[in-house]
Amino acid sequence: MSNKKQSQRQQQQGYPIPAVTPVQPTYPYGFYAPSGSVIGAPPSAQPSGTSGQAVPGMLPIEESFVENILRLNKGKLATVYMTFENNPEWPAKVFRGVIEAAGRDHLILSDPQTGRRYLLLMVYLNYVTFDEEIVYTSPQSLASYPPR
Template identity: 65%
Template sequence: MGQMGQAGFPQATPFPAQSGGAMPGVSLPGGAMPGAGAQVPGMLPIEASYIENILRLNKGKLATVYATFENNTEWNAKIFQGIIEAAGRDHLILSDPQTGKRVLLPMIYLDYVTFDEEIEYDYPFGGGAGLTAYPPR
């Protein structure tokens, strides 16, 4: 058992420093080590697997977006249907093809999205051309 620290709680033991961000004893298929920039065949790059990037890949497709608005006295949940115009880190823009009306929906309210066709999900592994890679949160 570790040494006792202040107020009788065990004192934290620091983890040993590691280089390259790899996890000891963990390797990926082909002998690759996980860490910054590691790619797993058939999976999205870690930096590009955010919902906004997946929605950007499907720009121009008809989507049904399910959203929940807590503490709303008029409606708690709402369904939006439209063409994906744009997607950012914190928002989604849909347009109704019949009326031209556009909806700016904050991502915080988004529950899930459905499509009536196949979803684009394969990124080029060369860094996700045209996609924004944000630092980890």
């Protein structure tokens, strides 16, 4: 039955007809629109062209993304833990290799024993461990990477 016919029938039977109000979609904080702006984020979370205030011992706010931390540790051996939902064959998997590159949505590892390379999607990433100290606080290291 069409909505119009249903509304007419409900009105004839004495049922109140609810008002329909258009709803704007809401997005979780940090959801990026195709334009690159953050949708639904509070004003302080909006990306800006300038770096945030530097906190001693930490990367500036805009630069402490997982992808940047992985880039700073390029060439180091890492263990990457990933979960693949709705996959009965292997719902979780561990990858071990040297970090070759990291982007906004991916990580490239190479297995030093087999030479095999893995292109891993960040959406499946749970966490990463290192057997050695990691680089996290060097803003000078980020200068070699182009801005987004």
